[in-house]
Structure formats: structure tokens, C-alpha cells
Amino acid sequence: MSSQTPAVPMRKVAVASCVGTTIEYYDFFIYGTAAALVFPKVFFPALGATAGTVAAFATFAVAFVARPVGAILFGHFGDRIGRKRTLISTLLLMGIATVLIGLLPGAATIGVAAPIILVVLRFAQGLAVGGEWDGATLLTAEYAPPAKRGLYAVFPQLGPAIAFALSSGTFLVTNLVMGDADAAFLDYGWRVPFLVSILLVAVGFYVRMSIAETPAFVAAGGTAGLDRPKRLPFLEAVRKQPREILLSAGSLTMLFAFFYMGTTYLTSYGTSKTGAGLTRPVVLGIGIAAAVAFGIVIVVAGVLSDRLGRRRVIVYSSALGVVWSLVLFPLLDTGSPIAFAVGVLVTLMIFAVAYGPAGSFLPELFQTRFRYTGAGLGYNLAGVLGGAIPPLVAPGLTASFGSIAVGVMLAVTGLISLVSTLALKETRGTAMTAGQASEATVA
Numbered sequence: 001m002s003s004q005t006p007a008v009p010m011r012k013v014a015v016a017s018c019v020g021t022t023i024e025y026y027d028f029f030i031y032g033t034a035a036a037l038v039f040p041k042v043f044f045p046a047l048g049a050t051a052g053t054v055a056a057f058a059t060f061a062v063a064f065v066a067r068p069v070g071a072i073l074f075g076h077f078g079d080r081i082g083r084k085r086t087l088i089s090t091l092l093l094m095g096i097a098t099v100l101i102g103l104l105p106g107a108a109t110i111g112v113a114a115p116i117i118l119v120v121l122r123f124a125q126g127l128a129v130g131g132e133w134d135g136a137t138l139l140t141a142e143y144a145p146p147a148k149r150g151l152y153a154v155f156p157q158l159g160p161a162i163a164f165a166l167s168s169g170t171f172l173v174t175n176l177v178m179g180d181a182d183a184a185f186l187d188y189g190w191r192v193p194f195l196v197s198i199l200l201v202a203v204g205f206y207v208r209m210s211i212a213e214t215p216a217f218v219a220a221g222g223t224a225g226l227d228r229p230k231r232l233p234f235l236e237a238v239r240k241q242p243r244e245i246l247l248s249a250g251s252l253t254m255l256f257a258f259f260y261m262g263t264t265y266l267t268s269y270g271t272s273k274t275g276a277g278l279t280r281p282v283v284l285g286i287g288i289a290a291a292v293a294f295g296i297v298i299v300v301a302g303v304l305s306d307r308l309g310r311r312r313v314i315v316y317s318s319a320l321g322v323v324w325s326l327v328l329f330p331l332l333d334t335g336s337p338i339a340f341a342v343g344v345l346v347t348l349m350i351f352a353v354a355y356g357p358a359g360s361f362l363p364e365l366f367q368t369r370f371r372y373t374g375a376g377l378g379y380n381l382a383g384v385l386g387g388a389i390p391p392l393v394a395p396g397l398t399a400s401f402g403s404i405a406v407g408v409m410l411a412v413t414g415l416i417s418l419v420s421t422l423a424l425k426e427t428r429g430t431a432m433t434a435g436q437a438s439e440a441t442v443a
Contacts, residue, residue, distance in 0.1 A: 010140075010143060010144060010152055012210070012211065013139060013140055013143045013144075013152075013211060014140060014152055014155040015155070015207060016139065016207045016208055016210070016211045017136040017137070017139045017140045017155050017156040017159075018155040018156060018158050018159055018162070019159075019203065019204050019207045019208075020087060020091060020132065020136050020156070020159070020204050020207070020208055021132060021133065021136045021156045021157075021158075021159025021160070021163075022158075022159040022162045022163050022166070022200075022204075023091065023094070023095070023159075023163075023197070023200045023201055023203075023204040024090065024091065024094050024128060024129055024132040024133075024159065024163075025129070025159050025160045025163035025164070026162075026163035026166050026167055026197065026200060027094050027095070027097075027098040027125060027128075027194075027197050028063070028094075028125060028129050028163070029160075029163050029164050029167040029263060030098070030167040030170065030171070030193040030194060030197075031060065031063075031098075031101065031122065031125065032060055032167075032260070032263060032264040032267075033167050033168065033171050033193075033263075033264070033267060033284075034171075034190050034193075034194075035056040035057055035059065035060045035264065035268075036053075036056070036264055036265075036267040036268035036271070037171070037190070037267065037268075037271065037280060038185070038186060038190040039052075039056035039059070039118075040052030040053050040055070040056045041186055042106040042107065042114075042186055042190070043055075043056070043059075043106060043107050043114050043115045043118055044056060044107065044115065045107060045108065046107075053268060053395055054392070054395050054396065055115070057264070057265075057268075057391050057392050057395070058392060059115070059118055059119050059122050060122070060264065060388075060391065060392075061387075061388035061389070061391070061392045062119050062122045062123050062126065063122050063123065063125050063126030063129065063388075064126060064380075064383045064384045064387045064388030065123075065126065065384060065388065066122075066123045066124075066125075066126025066127045066130060067126045067127075067129055067130035067380035067383045067384065068130060068377060068380045068381055068383075068384060069126075069127060069130060070090075070126060070127035070128060070129065070130020070131045070376075070380065071130040071131060071134060071373065071376030071377050071379070071380040072130075072234045072373065072376075072377065073127065073130070073131065074086050074089065074090055074127075074130065074131025074132075074134075074135065074372075074376070075131065075134065075233055075234065075237075075370075075372045075373030075374075075376045075377070076232060076233050076234065076373065077089070078131065078134070078135050078138070078372030078373070078376075079233040079369065079370050079371070079372045079373055080233065082213045082214075082217055083135050083138050083139055083142070083213065083214050083217055083372065084139075084208065084211060084212070084213050084214075086131060086135055086372070087131075087132065087135040087136065087139070087208055088205065088208050088209070089131075090128045090129075090131040090132040090135065091128075091132070091201060091204050091205060091208065092201070092205070093124060093127060093128040094124075094125055094128035094129065094132070094201075095197060095198060095200075095201030096124075097121045097122075097124035097125045097128065098121075098125065098194050098197045099194060099195060099197060099198050100121050101118065101121050101122075101194050102191040102192075102193075102194025102195040102197070103191070103194075103195075104117055104118060104121070130376065130380045131376065133156070133376070133379055133380075134362075134363075134372055134373075134375045134376035134379060134380075135372060135376075136156035136159070137153060137156050137157075137359040137360075137362065137363055137375065138214065138216075138363055138371060138372055138375065139156070139211070139214060140152045140153050140155055140156060140359070141153055141359070141360055141363035141364070141432060142214035142215060142216035142217065142363070142368075142432050143214055143215060144360075146429050146430065146431060146432075147306065147429070148306060149306070149360045149364075149432075150302045150303060150304075150305035150306035150310065150356075150357055150360045150428070151302055151303050151306060153302060153357075153359035153360035153363075154298055154299050154301075154302030154303075154356055154359060156359055157298050157302065157355050157356060157358065157359045158295055158298055158299070160259070160355075161291050161292075161294055161295030161298060161352075162291070162295065164263055164287065164290075164291040165287075165288050165291035165292065165295075167193060168284045168285075168287035168288045168291065169284075169288055170192065170193040170196060171190070171193055171284055172281055172284040172285060172288070174189045174190070174192050174193065175189070175280055175281055175284070176281060216368050216371075216432045217368070219368075233369070233370040233372070233373040234370075234373050234377075236369070236370050236373075237366070237370040237373045237374040237377065238377075240367070240370075241365070241366060241367070241370075241374055244365045244366060244374065244378065244424070245374060245377050245378050245381070246378075246381075247378075247420045247421075247423050247424050248361075248362055248365060248375075248378030248379070248382070248420075248424065249377075249378045249379075249381035249382040249385065249420075250382070250385075250416050250417060250419070250420025250421075251314060251318075251361075251378075251382070251417055251420040251421040251424060252354070252358060252362075252378070252379060252382035252386070252417065253382050253385045253386040253413050253416050253417050253420070254317070254318055254321050254354070254386060254410075254413040254414045254416065254417035254418075255317070255351055255354040255355055255358065255382065255386065255417065256382050256383050256385070256386030256387035257385075257386035257387070257390045257410055257413040258321060258347050258348070258350055258351040258386075258410065258413075259348065259351045259355070259387070260386070260387045260390065260391050261347065261390055261391060261394065261406075261410065262290070262344055262347040262348045262351065263287065263348070264391050265390070265391045265394050265395075266332075266340075266343065266344050266347070267283055267284075267287065268395075269332065270282075270283040270286070270340055270344075271283050278337055278340060282337060283340075286337075286340065286341045286344055286345075287344065289341070289345070290341075290344045290345045290348045291348075293345055293348070293349060294345075294348040294349050294351065294352035295352075297349045297352035297353060297356070298352045298355055298356040299356065300356065301313055301317075301352060301353045301354070301355070301356025301357055302356035302357055302359065302360070303356075304356075304357075305356060305357035305360065305361070305428065306428065309426045309428045310357040310358075310360055310361035310364070310426065310427055310428055311361070311421055311422075311424060311425070311426045311427070311428075312426075313353060313354070313356070313357045314353075314354045314357060314358070314361065314417070314421045315418060315421050315422060316353060317350055317351075317353035317354035317417075318354065318414050318415075318417040318418035318421060319414070319418055320350050320353070321350050321410070321411075321413075321414035321417070322411045322414035322415055322418065324346060324347070324350055325407045325408070325409075325410035325411035325413075325414060326404075326407050326408070326411055327407075328343050328346075328347060328407050328410070329403035329404055329406055329407045330403075330404065330407075331343050332403065333403055354417070358379075360427070360428075361427055362375040362378055362379060363375050363432070364427035364428075364430040364432070365378070365424070365427055368432065385413075385416075386413055390406075390409060390410065390413065393409070394406045394409070397409065
């Protein structure tokens with residue numbers, strides 16, 4: 001580690017990265033849960049059930065369009081002024097946008113202004129998450145020793161699992177407290193999870209302020225710019241490593257598709273009368289159990305990537321995803337709560353197998369000078385392909401061709417990820433700084 005960088009225990013770095021991504025994704029996921037359960041009635045009541053659901057998921061998809069923009073914007077500052085200060089900015093932006101959504105009146109109160117403002121705030125959430133994941137993974141990847149980078153890189157990856165459990169749990173508690181008072185839940189109950197976010201942001205801000213800048217950034221010249229990009233980091237990343245950006249996006253496409261189908265679309269499908277027809281508390285309870293399970297798998301997959309390699313673990317996940325996609329919806333269509341629970345659980349566990357090593361795989365693919373931007377672009381382009389498109393088109397596919405069409409679509413994302421990952425090099429043991437060069441091993 002550079003002598004210019006204070007010694008920081010890896011435990012503290014791991015906690016800081018995990019707390020930050022938990023908060024960011026909690027804010028992101030409560031929107032997805034609300035889009036599935038509430039927003040069609042609150043913001044799009046005139047469109048009817050199916051069209052209202054499509055409109056709600058369209059606002060959900062807006063954030064994925066914003067995410068590559070956020071990766072470029074915050075990547076610029078992350079590569080120019082440092083990881084730490086940029087991550088504090090993403091945290092504050094997400095917190096403000098989320099609280100404002102919780103305070104936003106519905107269409108019955110302010111008319112068409114409500115969905116318009118909702119889209120703007122959702123775009124701000126997307127900008128924040130677009131800069132969050134890459135910065136948080138760099139925080140651990142640039143501190144961790146090469147032999148244990150897969151292990152430490154799972155801590156920011158655990159954020160989505162914890163956040164999904166928290167968001168589902170908050171909605172579940174709110175729903176149980178209000179009982180069957182659906183009108184009260186639609187009026188103000190759904191707002192509680194959004195407003196609680198401000199407490200989490202305060203905790204995250206405190207933790208992140210206590211962490212020093214990463215050794216890799218300091219070793220590359222820090223804010224003095226001794227080895228900072230001489231032009232925009234975005235232009236340099238696209239010019240020097242376009243192949244890695246595009247292939248890493250393809251590699252993680254199935255990961256996003258499985259996650260957001262499992263956490264958002266299946267939440268809507270589970271409570272829909274034309275879907276599984278389950279009660280809201282049952283679906284939310286299943287979501288909490290699934291979050292615990294896929295959180296465990298994320299850790300196991302990250303540890304395995306230190307032994308087997310990042311690329312190999314992601315290939316296994318993609319191949320398994322192709323097969324599971326064709327089984328999922330016939331299983332769900334049985335209407336059994338157990339079948340629904342198995343469907344959600346396995347879908348998210350397959351996602352977790354790829355997500356565990358992703359936190360070390362992408363940072364290892366890119367040069368330090370534009371690593372924040374390059375890793376962020378690959379990750380968030382995958383978010384557009386896998387996270388925005390499938391949940392948006394799934395309701396229409398189901399209505400026109402039946403649920404099996406959604407399974408075929410997911411299988412296609414699996415094939416894209418499989419081919420893209422095979423085209424990338426193995427990165428296990430890659431040195432992140434010159435000081436780590438002697439520790440690097442041949443994968």
C-alpha cells in the first residue's frame with residue numbers, strides 16, 4: 001500500500017462499501033416494489049390494470065436509461081477527484097430523490113404533474129445508482145489483496161440482498177399494521193419505506209466519511225492528476241477498452257434480467273389475479289426469504305471465484321440460467337405458493353452465482369486511470385439490456401403469447417451472457433496497483 005495512504009482495516013472498508021450499496025439499492029428497490037403493488041393505482045389510475053402496470057414499469061425502466069449517464073458523470077469525477085468524494089455525492093442524490101418520491105402527491109391530487117415529477121425523480125435515482133456500484137466495488141477491489149479480492153468484493157455485492165430484504169420487510173410490516181385497509185396503504189402507507197430512507201442515508205454518510213481514499217487512486221497520482229486521464233475518462237475508456245466495455249455489458253445482461261424479473265416483475269405477477277394470485281404479505285414474505293438465500297450464494301460465489309476464476313463462475317451461472325428460463329413460468333403457472341417460492345428463490349440464486357464474482361471481475365478488466373468509468377459503463381449498459389427491457393416487455397409478452405414467451409426472452413439473455421463471458425479473459429489475480437504486481441498470479 002502506498003505510504004501516502006493511511007492504513008485502513010479491510011473490515012472497515014468492507015462495511016463502508018456494503019452500507020452504501022445497501023442504502024442505494026434499498027431506495028432503488030422500494031421503488032420497484034411500489035411500482036408492482038401501488039403505482040398503477042396511485043399515479044396511473046385512468047389507464048386500467050394492465051396499461052397502468054406497463055406505465056409503472058416504464059417509470060421503473062427510466063432509471064436504467066439514466067444509469068449509463070450516471071456512470072459517465074460520476075465516473076468522470078471518480079477518476080478525476082477520487083472514489084470517496086464521488087460516492088458521498090451518489091449517496092446524497094439517491095437519498096434526496098427517494099424522500100421526495102415519498103412526499104409526492106398522487107394523480108388524484110395534482111393530475112398529470114404527478115407522473116411527470118415521478119419520472120424526473122426516478123431519473124435522479126438512476127443517475128445515483130449509475131455511479132454507486134462501480135465506486136463501491138472499486139473501494140474494496142483497490143484495497144483488497146489479489147488472492148482475496150473475490151471474497152472482499154462480495155461486500156458491496158451484498159447490498160442488493162440486504163436492501164431487497166429491507167424493502168420487502170418494510171412494505172410487509174406496513175401492510176400488516178394496516179391490515180386489509182387497502183385505501184390507507186394506497187394513500188399513505190406506501191410512503192413510509194421512502195421516508196425511512198433518510199435515516200439510512202445519515203448512517204451511510206457517517207460511515208463513508210470515515211474511509212480514506214483508495215491506494216490505487218493515490219498511487220496513480222491522486223487529485224494531483226499525475227496519472228489521471230488527459231482527456232475525459234469516458235472518451236479514454238471508449239477509445240482504449242471498447243471491447244471490454246461491450247463484452248462486460250453482455251456478460252452481465254442475464255444477471256440483471258434475472259434479478260429484476262425476480263424482485264420486481266414476479267412481485268407483480270405473484271399478486272396479479274391473472275398470475276399466481278397470491279396475497280401481498282405472502283409474496284413479500286417469499287421475497288425476504290429469497291433475499292437471505294441469494295445473499296448467502298453471493299458470498300459463496302465470490303469465494304469460489306478466488307479459486308476457480310471469475311469468468312468460470314459467471315459462465316456456469318449463464319448456462320444454468322438458459323435452462324432455468326424455460327422451466328420457470330410453467331412452474332409458476334401451477335398457481336401454487338410453493339411453486340412461486342421455488343421460482344423466485346432459484347431465479348435469484350442463479351443471479352447470485354454471477355453477481356458474487358462481478359464485483360471483482362469488472363474492476364480487474366480496466367486500467368486504474370479510467371477504471372471507475374469503464375467498469376461503470378459495462379455494468380450499467382448491462383442494466384439497460386437486462387434490467388430495463390425484460391420487465392417492461394414481459395406484461396405484453398404474457399398477454400399476447402403466454403408466460404412461456406417471457407421464459408424464452410430470459411433464455412436469450414442467458415445466451416448473450418454466456419457468449420460474451422467466454423469472449424473475455426480471466427482476471428483472477430490481476431494487480432490493481434504497481435505495488436501489488438509481485439502478488440499477482442497467473443489465472
